[in-house]
Amino acid sequence: xxxxxxxxxxxxxxxxxxxxxxxAIALLDAGxxxxxxxxxxxxxxATGAGAIYWHVADKDDLLDAACDAIVAATTAAAVDGATARxxxxxxxxxxxxxxxxxxxxxxxxxxxxxxxxxxxxxxSLGRQVQASGVPERALWTATSTLLNYILGLAGQNAANRRxxxxxxxxxxxGYLDSVATMWAQLDAEEYAFTRSMGARxxxxxxREDFVVGIDLILDGIGMACPADAGGMPAKRR
Amino acid sequence: xxxxxxxxxxxxxxxxxxxxxxxAIALLDAGxxxxxxxxxxxxxxATGAGAIYWHVADKDDLLDAACDAIVAATTAAAVDGATARxxxxxxxxxxxxxxxxxxxxxxxxxxxxxxxxxxxxxxSLGRQVQASGVPERALWTATSTLLNYILGLAGQNAANRRxxxxxxxxxxxGYLDSVATMWAQLDAEEYAFTRSMGARxxxxxxREDFVVGIDLILDGIGMACPADAGGMPAKRR
DNA sequence: ACCTGAACACCGTTCAAGT
DNA sequence: ACCTGAACACCGTTCAAGT
Numbered sequence: 001x002x003x004x005x006x007x008x009x010x011x012x013x014x015x016x017x018x019x020x021x022x023x024a025i026a027l028l029d030a031g032x033x034x035x036x037x038x039x040x041x042x043x044x045x046a047t048g049a050g051a052i053y054w055h056v057a058d059k060d061d062l063l064d065a066a067c068d069a070i071v072a073a074t075t076a077a078a079v080d081g082a083t084a085r086x087x088x089x090x091x092x093x094x095x096x097x098x099x100x101x102x103x104x105x106x107x108x109x110x111x112x113x114x115x116x117x118x119x120x121x122x123x124s125l126g127r128q129v130q131a132s133g134v135p136e137r138a139l140w141t142a143t144s145t146l147l148n149y150i151l152g153l154a155g156q157n158a159a160n161r162r163x164x165x166x167x168x169x170x171x172x173x174g175y176l177d178s179v180a181t182m183w184a185q186l187d188a189e190e191y192a193f194t195r196s197m198g199a200r201x202x203x204x205x206x207r208e209d210f211v212v213g214i215d216l217i218l219d220g221i222g223m224a225c226p227a228d229a230g231g232m233p234a235k236r237r
Numbered sequence: 238x239x240x241x242x243x244x245x246x247x248x249x250x251x252x253x254x255x256x257x258x259x260x261a262i263a264l265l266d267a268g269x270x271x272x273x274x275x276x277x278x279x280x281x282x283a284t285g286a287g288a289i290y291w292h293v294a295d296k297d298d299l300l301d302a303a304c305d306a307i308v309a310a311t312t313a314a315a316v317d318g319a320t321a322r323x324x325x326x327x328x329x330x331x332x333x334x335x336x337x338x339x340x341x342x343x344x345x346x347x348x349x350x351x352x353x354x355x356x357x358x359x360x361s362l363g364r365q366v367q368a369s370g371v372p373e374r375a376l377w378t379a380t381s382t383l384l385n386y387i388l389g390l391a392g393q394n395a396a397n398r399r400x401x402x403x404x405x406x407x408x409x410x411g412y413l414d415s416v417a418t419m420w421a422q423l424d425a426e427e428y429a430f431t432r433s434m435g436a437r438x439x440x441x442x443x444r445e446d447f448v449v450g451i452d453l454i455l456d457g458i459g460m461a462c463p464a465d466a467g468g469m470p471a472k473r474r
Numbered sequence: 475a476c477c478t479g480a481a482c483a484c485c486g487t488t489c490a491a492g493t
Numbered sequence: 494a495c496c497t498g499a500a501c502a503c504c505g506t507t508c509a510a511g512t
Contacts, residue, residue: 107347107348110344110347110392110393110396111344111396112396112400113393113396113397113400114397114400114416114419119420119423119428119431122430122431122434123427123428123429123430123431126430126431126434127429127430130430139434140434140437140441140446141446141449141450141453142453143430143434144446144450145386145449145450145453145454147389148386148389148390148393148450149382149385149386149389149454150389151389151392151393152384152385152386152387152388152389152390152391152392153385153389154389155347155388155389155392156347156350156385156388159347159348159349159350160350160351163349163350163351179351182351183356186356190360191356191360192360192364193359193360193363193364193367193380194356194359194360194363197359197363197376197377197380200377204377209377209378209381212378212382213378213381213382213385215457216378216379216382216454216457216458217382217386217453217454217457218457219456219457219459220452220453220454220455220456220457220458221453221457222456
């Protein structure tokens, strides 16, 4: 930020929790989870490593705060949609895109349940599931199934991005290709199903498949599908 | 193993990939992901840290192999069930119990997609989804939705166990209690849904909820429910 | 109150040297 | 072929000392 220099001139504290979190996010985006180091952070902020500990408890605290900054912005933005179903899709897609832009968020979500980021997602989803008319006793199961699905996919996406980066395969296609090739070398009998999915793996669109999965769970919950006439669950897709 | 001593006496190689993996699993079970260290491993095997690198590429390789040993045993054991639906439940529960016994497996699965452990689960699930009569074009989505749900829950369970351990809360109840207490302190309006789920959180049974989630997804897939007369998807639970 | 930066106790990994 | 263990290049975290 250009304002930082001026602020420092005036003698106001040069460091703040917010500046530290912003710098941490920048490092994480640039270099993945390995990119965030107290030494790198200190250098980026032109300070000593120890100074950071005045504003932040430890690395876990910093990671949580960075993750929460992304998740809070995402859940706050995902409010569009005419129906509850559409709004649930929007929340899911918001998380998908956020993790696409910041893969480390997917890893961090898997590491820190029961913290604020998770509560935000739970609250957003739960409200919409409730609004859709799911009966009281099914609310918890329905919402946590959705949440676990989203988290599972988030973790996988994050890990895939990390592996692609480590192997120097920048393009998503190159990475999927290498996985499909590995699948093709599996035993033909023992891994018949996996092998048969190779073509699908190469061709598939993560984001599209993600929404189909959400819809499938919503069907299972028994939530009315807007395309349906009578509001009964869709039978097949 | 008792035979190890004898083997060493005969001058056969004292170290093997298998022995290393077994020792790694023991360390991971005893001390979580932090418990596995090349130094601790070397000490447990009464050898030098460098010797391990003759049998194992690096820590990632070791972690993958340890994870795969657990997952392979789990998928191989989960073959029971009269219907495809029952067999899918068995696979899911097998993974649930394996991660309950070895929480680090949940973390590792989130870290290494497209490796053998994941392929094993994908294959087991996919075969049963296929056997249940899900149409060809829906196979990929149905299977990967199930897989992502299982992985998401696996990761959360693993993280919860790790946090409970770190905070010294051995009992599961104590940990859930601390989370529920945190939820109760949230803003009453902004987090109305989460707060309303506090009682459910304290009372719920992870394992039972897990199966309900699987059933819910299977309903969404449109898989026949054995309890149903006509084989149509259940409408409500 | 806030910052500095050297120091501590660890890591994973490598590698010359041994057998 | 297999093992040893010291050494290297890192970590997160602490803490006396400064302003």
